[in-house]
Amino acid sequence: MKKSAEQEKLFMKIQRVSFAMDDLRLYLDTHPCCEKGLSYYEKLKDMREKALAEYTKLYGPIVAYNVAECDVWPWNEGPLPWQLGGC
Amino acid sequence: MWSYEKRLQYPVNITTCNPKIAKVIITQYGGPDGEMSASLRYLSQKFAMTDNRVSGLLNDIGTEELGHLEIVGAIVHQLTRNLSPEEIEKYGFADYYVDHTLGIWPQAAAGFPWVAAAIQSKGDPITDLHEDMAADGTII
Numbered sequence: 001m002k003k004s005a006e007q008e009k010l011f012m013k014i015q016r017v018s019f020a021m022d023d024l025r026l027y028l029d030t031h032p033c034c035e036k037g038l039s040y041y042e043k044l045k046d047m048r049e050k051a052l053a054e055y056t057k058l059y060g061p062i063v064a065y066n067v068a069e070c071d072v073w074p075w076n077e078g079p080l081p082w083q084l085g086g087c
Numbered sequence: 088m089w090s091y092e093k094r095l096q097y098p099v100n101i102t103t104c105n106p107k108i109a110k111v112i113i114t115q116y117g118g119p120d121g122e123m124s125a126s127l128r129y130l131s132q133k134f135a136m137t138d139n140r141v142s143g144l145l146n147d148i149g150t151e152e153l154g155h156l157e158i159v160g161a162i163v164h165q166l167t168r169n170l171s172p173e174e175i176e177k178y179g180f181a182d183y184y185v186d187h188t189l190g191i192w193p194q195a196a197a198g199f200p201w202v203a204a205a206i207q208s209k210g211d212p213i214t215d216l217h218e219d220m221a222a223d224g225t226i227i
Contacts, residue, residue: 062092084102084168
């Protein structure tokens with residue numbers, strides 16, 4: 001099933017914020033005292049948590065630990081990330 | 088321990104199949120300098136790395152490389168979706184198809200399998216970091 005424009009927008013927000021955090025994490029590994037880096041990580045973390053919670057509530061889980069109570073296990077509902085339209 | 092996120096680190100949406108290009112790109116999956124080498128290099132070297140910051144960094148880089156491995160696998164998969172027998176023949180994909188059909192197998196562009204001999208894990212911090220720089224100089 002193709003993502004709606006709203007779903008795609010929220011999904012891309014998670015993608016962008018996570019990408020920034022992935023890069024910043026590597027920097028902080030070797031610059032653990034950088035105040036600017038640490039506060040930027042906090043800012044991104046806040047953005048990601050909000051977007052992830054909203055996405056999970058509306059469209060389903062991105063993290064398996066966050067699967068909501070359900071009658072049918074939704075984790076493998078497609079398309080999966082590596083399939084066309086899934087990422 | 089890892090936990091999976093149901094998303095690619097960078098999106099892949101390929102609507103036009105091209106098995107000829109897929110056969111070249113697959114080297115970034117399982118070739119000597121591909122993502123499988125990169126991820127296993129970092130994730131293996133972390134154990135003997137003496138400085139905790141660097142050991143943790145190797146773990147975080149290796150983790151990200153696994154994400155890259157998935158991206159490249161998705162690219163090859165989407166480039167080879169729903170091929171007809173005629174297309175397999177026409178685009179020179181028959182030699183891959185005969186062994187793996189449309190499965191993703193870690194091989195170099197020339198067809199040889201991924202081998203651990205392409206990476207090194209020596210247990211000496213300087214030696215391992217030099218190997219990392221030689222293999223993946225843009226990251227470290």
